[in-house]
Amino acid sequence: MTDVILVINCGSSSIKAAAYAVEERPAPVWKGNITGIGSAPVYRALSGTAAGERMALATDMTTHRSLIHWMLERLGQEMPSLRVVAAGHRVVHGGRHFDAPALIDDTVLETIQGLSDLAPGHQPHNLSGIHAIAEAWPEIPQVACFDTAFHRTQPRVAQLFALPRHFADEGVLRYGFHGLSYEYIASVLPRHAGSQANGRFIVAHLGNGASLCAMQEGRSVATTMGFTALDGLMMGKRCGDLDPGVIMHLLRDRGMSVDEVYHLIRRESGLLGVSGISNDMRDLLESDDPRAQEAIELFVHRIVSQLGALVAQLGGLDGLVFTAGIGERSAPIRERIAARLAWLGVRLDPAANAEGASCISTTDSALPVFVIPTDEEGVIAAHTRTLACATPRAQRREREALACS
Incomplete structure (x- = not known):
């Protein structure tokens, strides 16, 4: 066995x-x-x-x-x-x-x-x-x-909302998510970026759920998701950032219930809601419907806008990583995002990007761009091995050593 x-x-x-x-x-x-x-x-x-x-x-x-x-x-x-x-x-x-x-x-x-x-x-x-x-x-x-643990290294100001401070004392904070994915990327980034891995990186976890994380020295500095996983980027079915006034309008002026609004912003919005076609990026990229193209453009627009905000928080950028389903597998989306980041000096190698190579930037790009498959399950296994299995094994080795002495 x-x-x-x-x-x-x-x-x-x-x-x-x-x-x-x-x-x-x-x-x-x-x-x-x-x-x-x-x-x-x-x-x-x-x-x-x-x-x-x-x-x-x-x-x-x-x-x-x-x-x-x-x-x-x-x-x-x-x-x-x-x-x-x-x-x-x-x-x-x-x-x-x-x-x-x-x-x-x-x-x-x-x-x-x-x-x-x-x-x-x-x-x-x-x-x-x-x-x-x-x-x-x-x-x-x-x-x-x-998923929230990785982001607990963020400075307090990155975790606060501009609400009366007793709410923060009661736990109403920006927590961030996809932390297991970001933890994995931080752990393997030195294999790809060498000594640069300790610099200022933004990791784009792009899938049906999507977020960005600004990292320095492999630690989370800021992220796009907040109190819940509804915040930040546009996603497959989630709207991401939304003016709170829209929620009030839907409740007060449209007569929607709290449950109806919650279902709307969690299950009927994002790529699915804007396109009216699908929450699957592959379907939208294959579609000639203008609504599909608009949904893709909005997805890219939101990513580029929030990525720029994270660059400002980092004070510059030394590298970019794409991961998760869309980030790992969609060369067209990576290409569109990179084109909007030319102001940072980002240059993609078209052939490397099409192949999904580990490094998809050109040699003259101002910063490297990587595609790194994430492995949340591997991170969980490693932590479980440490907390639940390592101690018994160490105790067993100690008993065996004592028996031999």
Whole structure:
């Protein structure tokens, strides 16, 4: 049997899972995911003898918890030689309470549950993963890794809203998200940028959820998301930055309820709302519809505008990184963004960009531009290994040393 760490990453309509050997190795020994939760769930095996297999699941399995239990059974079928000894979870919101991963106990679990109102589209699903693992293997340790933790290094002024200060004292702050992705990029950036990695970098995490992070010396200085993951850039279905007066107008003058407005800005806006076609950038790039083109232009406009603000906060820029689904795979979007950054001296190599090479800037570009695939699950596995597995192994080695002495 091989002892493994199971990583669960629950999104609003998806579950990513991966198993990593307890003995440190970079690649998982098993991967699988479920997409389409809430409509037509589909499981896809991503490793082992079943790699590439797709399976439509029963539509009556509507909850993340029930689907995780199904996935755990599937793991046992695909890889019967694996024994799960610890589990790590992505948890979107850690509030002011967590600036690092934490072993889950009753107190930690209660705190995570108490933050659910700040991330209602994600936190309950993250909790479902924790509960499902506890039901399957109540004896194994579990670790929570928080998307907000990476940004706790930001200066206080970058975290504040211009509200009466008692709100900040009560936790109404700019928290930032996608921290596990940014943490991974910060950890591998020296491989790509060498000694420049400690300089002023902006990382563009562009996917169905999107944000930017300004980093210096591998630490978060500022980011575009704020109190919730609705803030900042235009996204697949989320509007991003919005004048608070628009919310008041919708509530007061349009007669919409709070729930209706919340659904509008979270599920009906962004690329989907502006285009009226799709929240998938691939669909929009393939479309000749002027509305699709306008949605793309607005997406790029928002990125460039907010990137400029982060450059000002950093006092300059030494490098740019694209990551996540759109950032890693969409050469046209990278090209459009870079063209708007010519004032910074950014120059892309068209061939390298089309290939999705690691470095896509020209040799005469004023700053390097990289495409680096992110690995949130790998970050979670590493933290889980440290918190839940490293100590027992060290204790075991100490006992063995004493027995031999």
